[in-house]
Structure formats: C-alpha cells, structure tokens
Amino acid sequence: FGVIFGAFLGAITSGRFRLATFQDSSDTLRNMFGAVLMGVGGVMALGCTIGQAVTGVSTLAIGSIIAFVAIVLGGVVGIRTIENMA
Numbered sequence: 829f830g831v832i833f834g835a836f837l838g839a840i841t842s843g844r845f846r847l848a849t850f851q852d853s854s855d856t857l858r859n860m861f862g863a864v865l866m867g868v869g870g871v872m873a874l875g876c877t878i879g880q881a882v883t884g885v886s887t888l889a890i891g892s893i894i895a896f897v898a899i900v901l902g903g904v905v906g907i908r909t910i911e912n913m914a
Contacts, residue, residue, distance in 0.1 A: 869902075874895070
C-alpha cells in the first residue's frame with residue numbers, strides 16, 4: 829500500500845497526476861479480452877511467469893521450460909502484432 833500511496837503523492841506534488849482511459853469501447857473490449865487470455869494462460873501454465881521462469885526452470889521441470897518458452901514467444905508475437913497495427 830505504501831508504494832501506491834507514495835506514487836500517488838509524488839504524482840500529485842509534481843503536477844503530473846492524470847486519469848487515463850481507453851480510447852473507445854472497442855479498445856476497452858480488446859484490453860479486457862487480453863486480460864482474460866492472460867488469466868486463462870496463467871491457469872493453464874500452473875502459475876505466473878516468475879513462478880515458471882525462476883522456480884520451474886531452475887528445477888529443470890520440463891513443463892515449466894515449455895511454459896516459459898511459450899510465454900516468451902507469445903510476448904514476442906504480441907509485441908510484433910501491436911507494432912504492425914500502429
């Protein structure tokens with residue numbers, strides 16, 4: 829809670845505080861769909877990226893290595909897709 833409060837206080841005192849929203853309803857839906865996919869992916873991978881990369885790969889668990897590679901490849905594909913849309 830202290831980090832959030834400190835960031836808020838810093839933004840207020842520096843005059844850089846602003847509320848940000850999505851551009852339109854389709855942008856909101858696209859982001860919500862992405863959030864759902866991230867949640868489903870986290871459940872399917874049996875944990876988050878840190879859990880898979882640090883804990884799973886360090887124990888040489890095959891499932892964690894596969895999940896980590898899929899996470900990295902998904903990130904690369906996602907970034908390239910976003911860059912091509914712009």
